[in-house]
Structures are given as structure tokens and as C-alpha cells.
Amino acid sequence: MRKDRRNFLKKLGVASLFGIGSAGALDQYFKKTVYAELFKEDGLKENTTRWGMVIDMTKCEEGCTACIDACHFQHNVPEISGKKEEVKWIWKEAYKNAFPSKSHPFTKEETQKDPVLTLCNHCKNPPCVRVCPTKATFKREDGIVMMDFHRCIGCRFCMAGCPYGSRSFNFKDPRPFIKKINPDFPTREKGVVEKCNFCAERLAKGQAPACQSACNNRSIVFGNLGDPNSEIRRVLMTQNTLQRKTELGTDPSVFYIF
Amino acid sequence: MSWKTLSREKEKMNDLFKIVIGLVLFFGLFSIPFWAGSSSGGNGPEIVVKEGTEACVESKEFMRPNHMHLLDQWRDSVVRDNDRVYTNASGKHFEKSLTKTCLNCHSNKEEFCDRCHDYMGVKPYCWSCHLSSEEQI
């Protein structure tokens, strides 16, 4: 950080001292600094990688589960019925549940009605990584919040820490609940936590995440937030987007268009 | 020496005898795995590798005692460092993958992995998550 902000505060102080800073100019300045901070800080220089995703809910088809099915097959996610022990990497959630602080009684009808696609946000400041006692959950240099299933001790501290409910625990052996096993990806043992990995195994081969590939409506844009010329950056520059629970300081890498 | 101390000495002797018997029994029982196993053949089980395959990522002499360490290293570097390519001693490249690289040649898990692991009495838990070729079909 924090040089930019410090400079900004300094300038703010000087400006108010002389009574010259018009609100507009400061606002402009602040926006620029924050924007730059978002993409440059934390060792993330321009042209380094921070994977991110924009989900365009205006294009997402109601009732379609293509992305969910593709992801859950790709990663051998068991299909356990009932809320108690279900495992999910990507799923649909009512708008008021996914965006509790942004939902209000007069929300646009289709926004209110159509469930939102939710998954791990691969936060820039992930609380799950902060609380994990064994580094079984960690953040890669490219921003992906990964899980090492070999190391997880199943304490579920990360599940208490995640403010998005993006993590699932294997309360029992998941194998019997996988309808069709994908031989290219391991299953899990009972007793470990799991979640979306932004298809790290596909990215390694230069493939797009399974959910994006499966979507026929092009409602998912995946790309490098660190590359100013990437499609995802272009979308973010031109459209109004939201992150979930920004007030918690986690800085999600998943953005939404409504 | 009075009669009393004499008997006490004698008691001590008796104790000594008991202690020796106890020790012999203890060590005898505890060394069972060594002398019971010594009679059964020392050549190890016969293991099967698919016909007409190329050489392993490293030499047989290296792999036999070190494959578990190599796999351990692989899994850490793939999962944690996103480093998926292994370069062996002679400069050849391989994908660091148990199921894709190893099982390609060692396709018969029962006759290769299990036979030796059973013989050694080790129970690796690789297979509770990773799929052997048989399960893949």
C-alpha cells in the first residue's frame, strides 16, 4: 500500500489547509488512487496475474444449470441431498441472500426473482486463509485461493471465517454420492473442507474454467484483472459491477452485473 | 550374617530370577516380527509392469526406495506451487501426476502397487481420492 494513500492523505490535509480542494476534484483523485490500488497493490503490478470473474446476471438464463453441472462433474463434487451435508462449489442463491445489504423492497423484479450464481470469491484478503491453522488453504500468486486436501485437518475454522458460505465440509465419504466420476480429478476423503478452485487444473493447461466453457449465454467472463487490455478489465471499465459484501474488506475477485 | 539378612538376600535372588524370566519373555514376544518373518522368503513379491513401456521417470534403484518421497514432492509442488512439470536426471520432462504419468505404465494397481504395499504392510491412502486405472474404466 500504502504510499499512494499516505500521499493522498497528505494532499488532502494540505488542500483543506488552504481551503482549495473542491469536493469534485478530491473525489476524482480518490477514485483514481483506489482504482489503481485495487489492481496494483499487494505485489500485483500491471501485467501480473490476478484471476477474476464477471457474472452477467442479465444474460444468465433462469433454470439453467449448465455451469453448475459442468463444474460439479469436472471436480467430482458429490450430490448429497439435504441442506445439512450438501457440498457445492457453484450454485444459485436468491438475490436477497447473496447480496443482503444491497437488497431492498423495491429491487428490480427480475433481480429479486432470478437466483444469483454464487461461488468462492477468491478474495484478495481471504479470511479463510488468515484463519487456517495449517496453510491447507492458501492464496496463490495469481490470486486463486486454493485448498490442499492433503493437509486439511478438518477443523472448519475456514467455514466460520468465510463470510460468503462458499465452503463445504465432507461430513462422510463422498464417493458413493458421485454419480459419474471424472477420472482426471481426484475425489475427496471424509473430514476435509472443499470449495471452488477457479479450475486451477484447467488454467494450467490453458483452458478456461469449466463453468465459463459450459455457459451458452456468455454470462461468465473470466480473465486476468492484472492485464489492462483483458476482456474482463474492459467489461469492468464499461459496465457497473458489484462485489458481494465489500464492506468486509475481503475484496472479492468475482463481480456481478445486474 | 544373621538369619534374617540371609533370607532377605535369598529373596533378592528369587526376585532376580523372576526379573530375568520377565525380561526374556518381554523381548521374546516383542521381537516376534523379526524372527517370525525371517523364515518367509526375502525376495519380495512379484510385481507386474505393462509390456512395451518406456523407462520410468527415474531408475528402478532410485524409485524402489524413493517413490513415496517423489510423489510427496510432486503433490506439494502441483497443489501448492502450480509446478506441474518434472525434469528427470537425464533431462526428460514428465507431467507430475500419479494417475496420468505413473499409472500409464503401472496400470495394474493390484499387481504392482498393492502387492508390494501389502507385503510391506503399508497402507498409503492415495487411492481414497485418486482413481486407479481399473476404477477409471
Place this chain on the structure above:
Amino acid sequence: MIEKAFVGNRNYWVWIFFLLILITVGFVSYMIQLDIGLSVTGMSRDVTWGVYIAQFTFLVGVAASAVMLVIPYYLHNYKKFGKIVILGEFLAVSAVLMCMLFVFVDMGKPMRVLNVILYPTPNSILFWDMTVLSGYLVLNVLCGWVVLSAEHKGVQPPKWIKPFIYLSIPWAVSIHTVTAFLYAGLPGRHLWLTAILAPRFLASAFAAGPALLVLLSLLLKKLVGFDAGKEAIEKLTTIILYAAIINFFFVAMEFFTAFYSNIPGHEHGLAYLFFGLEGHHNLVPWMWFSLIIGIGSVVIFLIPKLRQNQSLLIVACLSIFLSLWIDKGIGLVLGGFVPSPLESVTEYSPSLIEILITLGIWAIGAFVLTVLYKIAISVKNQNT
């Protein structure tokens, strides 16, 4: 000294065997849990911690409360606590052991427990909790045992033990502070996200722990004629009184901030606990029961005429202990998971296996406590 635990009257052995049976049942239940997975518990994707972690949290407080005897005795030279300091220290030993067991049985992959040490992670509060808890266990075993051995031999305790005793004082505060930090540092869990969580934990601990000690002292007097002394009990009562008042004051603070600010996230947890949320009110009767008996016991402790009546004193100690056990051991941990991050209410109740395992661990704690108290009291009695 350990030999003193092997001689006892019929009641002693009946009690020991009763505990061993509970321990066996708990162990068998744990084997089932280990085999099938945490599916056998009542925990769920939304309520990921249940009765195990709740017991752990509560018992850290009981362990920390030993300091309420150590401070007056060693720092203020309050000699009246001379006979019961050891009871406090040994209670801490048994409580910390239970804490560790409760965390262990809560793990999905207990065979990997050493990963916490193999890959030390200082940014995780759980790493620090493990560190301070094991340190506190060692300190209390050491201080308790060395001082008791000296008494056994009829000599003064060695000088080198003093620094360890003094160290155990801030250490006791640290174990409960760190345990509070497990909760208080999580974004999005509003019930826990409060700066007074650690102070509140300490206040409730310093009421519940000494209340248990009073009960144990009175029980020992009845069973084996070990008299802690009237003044010691009265002093403990005073400690319980003020700690309890501070605790309820803190609870009131939480209510004010949540409901006056009218911020939904802050209100929901307390609303769920005390009034029910979206038609879910499993814990409402528990919480009101806890509050009523808690305040009732404060009244008894406050009025000299009432607290000097021994039966009422017992009722008051039982009430405050139970009240705080519900408050911290049930309400706080479970309440934090409601509503879930996705704003849904999932209720939790422990399964039979979970309860049997919990009882088994309490039995292990009681077993360790019985043996340690047996030794301590045999030594104390030999000198009188």
C-alpha cells in the same frame, strides 16, 4: 505421591468405575464417529461447530479461573486461600485436558493433528490457542505438583517455582483472550465481532470457575471432611458476585449496541437467541432460563442473609455455573452461526453420539480431577 490415588474407600472406587464406564461409552461412540465421519453429529454446513467447540470455549474459562485463587494467594499474600489454591490449579489441569480433547474430537481429520505443529501458521489464532493452552497445562501441572510435593515432604516449596507461578497469572488471561480472538476476528459473524468478547469471556469465566470451586469445596467437606475454610468460601463468593455482575453488564452492552444502532447484522444473532428469528426459536427458552437463573444467583450473592445460608449458596453457585454454561457453551457458539452468511437460519441440536462423546470427555475430566484431588487431599490431611 501418586500412590495415594490407589487407596480409597468403597465410594471412591464406585465413582472411579462409574467414570470409567462413561469413558468407555464415549470412546466407543468416538470410534463410530471416526468411522462414519462427523455426519453422526448434529452439525451441518451452516452450523459447523456444535457442542464440542462450545464445551471447549466454556472450559477454557474454567481453566483460566484458577488465577482467581493464585492472584490473592501469591500476589496479595491472602493466606486463607492456602488450602484451596491447589484445588484451583488441578481444576485448571483437568479443564485444559478436556479443552484439548474437545478440539480433537471436533476435527474431521484427527490423524493429521500434528500438521498444526509441522506447518506452524502464526496468522491463525488456532495456532496460538494450541500454544497457550499447552503452555498453561504445563504451568499448572508444574506449579501444582511441585508445591504439593514440597508440602508432602514437609518443606518449603523451592524458590525456582515462584517465577512459574507468576507467569501462570498473565498466561491464564491469555488463554481466554486468545480463545475469544478465535471468534472476535471473523468478518461477517456479527455476534462474535465485538471488542468486548474477550473481556466478557474473562468475566464469565471468573464467575463460573470459582462457582465450581465453591461447589467442589463444599462437596469435599461433606465427603472427606476437607474444610476449605469459611473465609475462603466467602472470598470466592465475592469474586463470583462481581465477575457475574460485570458479565451481565457486558451482555447488556451488546444488547444496547445491537438494538439501538438498529443494524440488522448486529441484531440478528441476539434476536435469534432471545426472541427467535424467522420462526426459529430452539434456543429461546435456554437463553431466558440462563438469564433468569443468572440474575437470580446474583441476587443471592448480593444479599448477605441469603448467601450465608449454605443451601442457598449451593443453589446460587449451581445457578450461575449453569447460566454461564448455557450462555457461553451453547448460546454464544451456536448463535454466531445464525443467520448463516447466506442469511438463512439453520438450527442445531446435538446427536446422541455427540452427547455420549461429550459426556465421555467430561468423565475423563472428572476422572483426572478426582485422582488429582485425591492426591492433594491425602497430602493435606497427612499434615493436620
